[in-house]
Amino acid sequence: MPEIKYANPETVEEACSLLHEHKEDAAILSGGQSLLPMLRQRVGSYDKVIDINDLPDQDYIDVTDGEVRIGCLSRHRDVATAEAVERHCPVLAEVAAQIGDVQVRNRGTFCGAVAHADPSGDPPVIATLLDATIVARSADDTRTLSGDSFFHDFYETALSKDELVTEVRFPALSANEGAGYEKYEPTEGAYPVATVGAYLSLSDDGQITEARLATGALEAGPTPMEDAASLLEDRQPTDEALTEAAERLGDDTMPVDDFEGSAEFKTAISKKLAKDALKTARDRAQH
Numbered sequence: 001m002p003e004i005k006y007a008n009p010e011t012v013e014e015a016c017s018l019l020h021e022h023k024e025d026a027a028i029l030s031g032g033q034s035l036l037p038m039l040r041q042r043v044g045s046y047d048k049v050i051d052i053n054d055l056p057d058q059d060y061i062d063v064t065d066g067e068v069r070i071g072c073l074s075r076h077r078d079v080a081t082a083e084a085v086e087r088h089c090p091v092l093a094e095v096a097a098q099i100g101d102v103q104v105r106n107r108g109t110f111c112g113a114v115a116h117a118d119p120s121g122d123p124p125v126i127a128t129l130l131d132a133t134i135v136a137r138s139a140d141d142t143r144t145l146s147g148d149s150f151f152h153d154f155y156e157t158a159l160s161k162d163e164l165v166t167e168v169r170f171p172a173l174s175a176n177e178g179a180g181y182e183k184y185e186p187t188e189g190a191y192p193v194a195t196v197g198a199y200l201s202l203s204d205d206g207q208i209t210e211a212r213l214a215t216g217a218l219e220a221g222p223t224p225m226e227d228a229a230s231l232l233e234d235r236q237p238t239d240e241a242l243t244e245a246a247e248r249l250g251d252d253t254m255p256v257d258d259f260e261g262s263a264e265f266k267t268a269i270s271k272k273l274a275k276d277a278l279k280t281a282r283d284r285a286q287h
């Protein structure tokens with residue numbers, strides 16, 4: 001195995017300076033739940049691993065200016081159990097609670113999963129659906145990126161090679177907003193084969209003022225399903241309306257046949273997931 005040098009910076013500035021120096025030859029080690037299997041299987045070649053686990057003050061979840069803010073050392077388990085997440089964005093807690101198994105949730109970081117952009121990953125789908133804000137630090141800049149345009153392709157994002165994701169922010173949902181998330185995984189703890197997230201905002205008279213849908217695992221990355229969502233706008237969230245949008249979502253997906261199932265099966269399952277996710281979103285927005 002080729003030699004890989006290890007660094008464990010003690011400040012964000014030091015981590016960014018190392019990234020600036022090594023760029024694509026460096027990999028960030030946060031939870032290691034994706035990086036370590038990749039290194040073992042010799043996927044990618046890196047000269048330097050930058051372990052960010054000693055960075056101070058990065059393990060936090062708080063609510064500031066109407067946003068749930070997740071620091072880059074918060075684990076999936078932290079997101080799943082944080083009172084602030086449960087109260088202000090419950091769908092996020094559900095997403096985190098269903099990732100992998102206990103070990104993966106104890107070590108894997110939410111920000112790491114967003115940065116890694118696995119096409120079957122759950123955090124990218126919810127970040128797309130709720131248009132999260134991704135905070136990226138480099139040696140000489142801090143910028144914010146929009147979740148609905150952050151994911152470009154298989155493991156490809158809008159991040160530059162010298163940027164560290166330091167925080168992901170989600171909107172705190174108000175009483176007339178609701179979101180649901182459903183996934184199909186062949187066995188417990190495995191990566192999902194299909195996922196669907198749904199978001200609805202209702203007016204005082206119960207009409208849908210904004211609808212969003214996104215899928216994951218079916219294509220090269222999380223995919224906003226705008227045409228299906230547009231069928232819901234300015235309508236009452238009846239079962240009939242939700243079913244119509246869910247059917248359209250399934251028809252608009254472009255899955256491929258593979259060892260996990262035929263394209264036909266994945267289309268059918270995505271319709272069912274969309275119906276369930278939309279019903280959860282509606283129930284939450286009505287309470």
Ligand SMILES: Cc1cc2nc3c(=O)[nH]c(=O)nc-3n(C[C@H](O)[C@H](O)[C@H](O)COP(=O)(O)OP(=O)(O)OC[C@H]3O[C@@H](n4cnc5c(N)ncnc54)[C@H](O)[C@@H]3O)c2cc1C
Binds near residue numbers: 029107
């Ligand atoms: C058995 C198993 C099952 C799993 N099941 C699921 C699942 O159901 N759903 C799901 O979503 N995920 C699943 N995962 C993946 C898990 O969520 C990982 O935690 C996640 O993909 C990566 O987070 P990490 O903190 O472990 O990152 P690492 O493995 O440490 O890093 C992964 C990559 O992201 C980059 N990176 C990490 N952190 C940052 C950062 N802050 N800024 C910039 N780049 C960064 C690294 O350079 C590296 O290339 C599973 C993993 C395993 C091993």
